[in-house]
Amino acid sequence: MASGRSRNAGATRGAILSAARDRFAADGYERTTLRMVAADVGVDPAMVIRYFGSKQGLFTAAADFSLDLPDLDGVAPADLGAEILPRFLAVWDHDSTFLALLRVAMTSPEAADKLRELFAAQVVPAFAKATPDHAPERAALLGSFLLGLATTRYVLATPGIATMPPDRLAAWAAPVIREILTGPAPA
Amino acid sequence: MASGRSRNAGATRGAILSAARDRFAADGYERTTLRMVAADVGVDPAMVIRYFGSKQGLFTAAADFSLDLPDLDGVAPADLGAEILPRFLAVWDHDSTFLALLRVAMTSPEAADKLRELFAAQVVPAFAKATPDHAPERAALLGSFLLGLATTRYVLATPGIATMPPDRLAAWAAPVIREILTGPAPA
DNA sequence: TCCTCAAGTCACCGAGCGTTGACTTATCGA
DNA sequence: TCGATAAGTCAACGCTCGGTGACTTGAGGA
Numbered sequence: 134m135a136s137g138r139s140r141n142a143g144a145t146r147g148a149i150l151s152a153a154r155d156r157f158a159a160d161g162y163e164r165t166t167l168r169m170v171a172a173d174v175g176v177d178p179a180m181v182i183r184y185f186g187s188k189q190g191l192f193t194a195a196a197d198f199s200l201d202l203p204d205l206d207g208v209a210p211a212d213l214g215a216e217i218l219p220r221f222l223a224v225w226d227h228d229s230t231f232l233a234l235l236r237v238a239m240t241s242p243e244a245a246d247k248l249r250e251l252f253a254a255q256v257v258p259a260f261a262k263a264t265p266d267h268a269p270e271r272a273a274l275l276g277s278f279l280l281g282l283a284t285t286r287y288v289l290a291t292p293g294i295a296t297m298p299p300d301r302l303a304a305w306a307a308p309v310i311r312e313i314l315t316g317p318a319p320a
Numbered sequence: 321m322a323s324g325r326s327r328n329a330g331a332t333r334g335a336i337l338s339a340a341r342d343r344f345a346a347d348g349y350e351r352t353t354l355r356m357v358a359a360d361v362g363v364d365p366a367m368v369i370r371y372f373g374s375k376q377g378l379f380t381a382a383a384d385f386s387l388d389l390p391d392l393d394g395v396a397p398a399d400l401g402a403e404i405l406p407r408f409l410a411v412w413d414h415d416s417t418f419l420a421l422l423r424v425a426m427t428s429p430e431a432a433d434k435l436r437e438l439f440a441a442q443v444v445p446a447f448a449k450a451t452p453d454h455a456p457e458r459a460a461l462l463g464s465f466l467l468g469l470a471t472t473r474y475v476l477a478t479p480g481i482a483t484m485p486p487d488r489l490a491a492w493a494a495p496v497i498r499e500i501l502t503g504p505a506p507a
Numbered sequence: 508t509c510c511t512c513a514a515g516t517c518a519c520c521g522a523g524c525g526t527t528g529a530c531t532t533a534t535c536g537a
Numbered sequence: 538t539c540g541a542t543a544a545g546t547c548a549a550c551g552c553t554c555g556g557t558g559a560c561t562t563g564a565g566g567a
Contacts, residue, residue: 168553320491
């Protein structure tokens with residue numbers, strides 16, 4: 134992505150942001166250096182500071198996104214797994230933003246805060262609405278399950294999970310999601 | 321753990337190792353500094369190098385453990401959740417070694433290798449043996465689910481999962497484990 | 508055309524890191 | 538009691554990082 138000589142502020146800023154997302158997603162916060170990001174774009178490291186103020190500012194900008202959860206109102210709880218999983222996997226496959234946030238959240242309290250807030254404000258309510266008894270435990274458990282899938286597939290690349298084709302993984306995981314959302318509740 | 325003046329090599333080495341585990345578990349690899357670990361023990365940073373050679377050597381020693389998975393041969397698959405979960409949660413609550421390895425594996429390829437190897441060599445076979453059809457997908461999915469629980473509860477501290485009492489979390493998660501191990505397999 | 512101002516470069520600072528080797532001190536067998 | 542040896546300290550190194558400020562260069566309107 135060496136824009137190099139184009140001298141267009143917006144394009145350069147965007148290229149830095151994109152390179153930063155990839156680096157943060159691949160290496161985490163500490164191992165990512167401004168020098169590397171700048172080199173990926175073909176630009177002086179000072180440009181990163183110029184546009185984003187600091188390394189923390191760069192990450193904040195890189196991890197700023199809207200979740201755009203699909204509306205689950207009309208879907209029967211039993212079909213939720215089949216509905217959710219293909220989208221979920223496709224997003225993680227094509228956009229490194231989530232992976233960057235997840236990886237960084239493992240070691241950075243600020244990023245963990247952001248992820249927690251995302252969970253509490255958007256994920257849990259959206260899922261809880263889709264359960265018959267609206268038990269928040271189900272939504273939390275589903276979030277935990279999906280996060281486990283993302284971690285083993287995209288961060289750790291555990292062979293059993295990472296090597297499965299998306300549709301096969303979705304087929305195996307769908308009944309689990311149904312169980313989480315509609316299974317029996319403890320006393 | 322300030323042994324300070326005791327001048328006992330074995331005890332000092334052990335204290336350093338223990339402090340290192342806590343630091344790696346809490347902060348990850350990069351944010352953990354030898355100076356901090358040494359200060360926790362009340363010792364000069366040079367001692368850490370003296371006993372472990374390098375920071376990488378310290379981590380390798382800190383993350384070296386045997387898994388000691390319980391024998392699941394006599395347990396009916398339907399009861400596996402109730403059998404596994406309390407042990408699982410207790411271990412994570414009282415020993416920071418696993419948390420250290422998990423957190424570091426998120427950003428360090430070497431630690432991720434170790435975790436993958438642990439999964440492939442010990443976790444998956446032990447779980448696969450406990451399923452009726454011995455499908456490796458079930459074991460992988462169970463590993464993914466447990467890892468998701470550990471991540472949301474101990475690393476990210478997601479409110480819905482982290483605040484649940486252990487027995488309540490076990491009660492909610494047990495049927496999910498049963499579904500993973502004994503539920504229908506896709507075509 | 509040329510002058511202006513934003514876009515981009517460059518050299519450099521201060522700090523903290525892992526690591527080293529020479530030094531000091533407590534311990535313990537002879 | 539006393540010296541040998543391991544345990545522990547100390548000061549410093551080389552390096553890389555995030556961040557700063559002065560400089561250079563190119564694009565575009567008058």
